Amino acid sequence: MYNPFVPFTEAVFREALQGGTYLFVIQRFRWPLVGAGRGFLVSAYSAAEAGEAHAHAAQLEAKEGKLVDVRSVEGLAAVERLVAKGSGYRLFLNKFRETNWKNRMMKLYRDKIITYLRFRTPFRAHDTIDITFWLEHGRVMATITNGERSLTVPAAELIK
Numbered sequence: 001m002y003n004p005f006v007p008f009t010e011a012v013f014r015e016a017l018q019g020g021t022y023l024f025v026i027q028r029f030r031w032p033l034v035g036a037g038r039g040f041l042v043s044a045y046s047a048a049e050a051g052e053a054h055a056h057a058a059q060l061e062a063k064e065g066k067l068v069d070v071r072s073v074e075g076l077a078a079v080e081r082l083v084a085k086g087s088g089y090r091l092f093l094n095k096f097r098e099t100n101w102k103n104r105m106m107k108l109y110r111d112k113i114i115t116y117l118r119f120r121t122p123f124r125a126h127d128t129i130d131i132t133f134w135l136e137h138g139r140v141m142a143t144i145t146n147g148e149r150s151l152t153v154p155a156a157e158l159i160k
């Protein structure tokens with residue numbers, strides 16, 4: 001299964017720390033082949049971006065995630081536990097591996113998207129459909145439209 005995000009490993013974490021990044025919004029990440037409760041998307045913020053980090057964290061739903069400041073011992077230990085080899089967790093940085101990720105999603109998940117459209121939406125086979133993938137507050141979303149109607153769903157629902 002294709003995942004467009006950069007894996008958040010211990011090495012990536014150390015690199016972020018060396019670059020002056022200390023605030024991390026860590027939130028649940030739903031994606032095919034990432035076990036429920038085992039995947040997280042990490043958004044990294046520098047101290048200068050603290051306002052953005054707090055605004056992002058404020059958008060999270062209950063138990064979806066939290067803002068972690070790794071300048072505290074507890075925050076550092078929490079992230080280290082998540083990224084440790086053998087932890088059982090899969091973390092991804094809120095950064096795309098490639099610029100054409102949206103096109104690749106459409107190409108690789110075409111059959112799953114068609115099945116979703118056919119059985120879970122009001123759109124018809126003769127409709128001209130446009131699908132836009134986007135990221136908002138650490139959530140990968142898809143907007144499906146036929147010019148008259150529009151439907152926004154989590155991208156993981158569309159491609160599972």
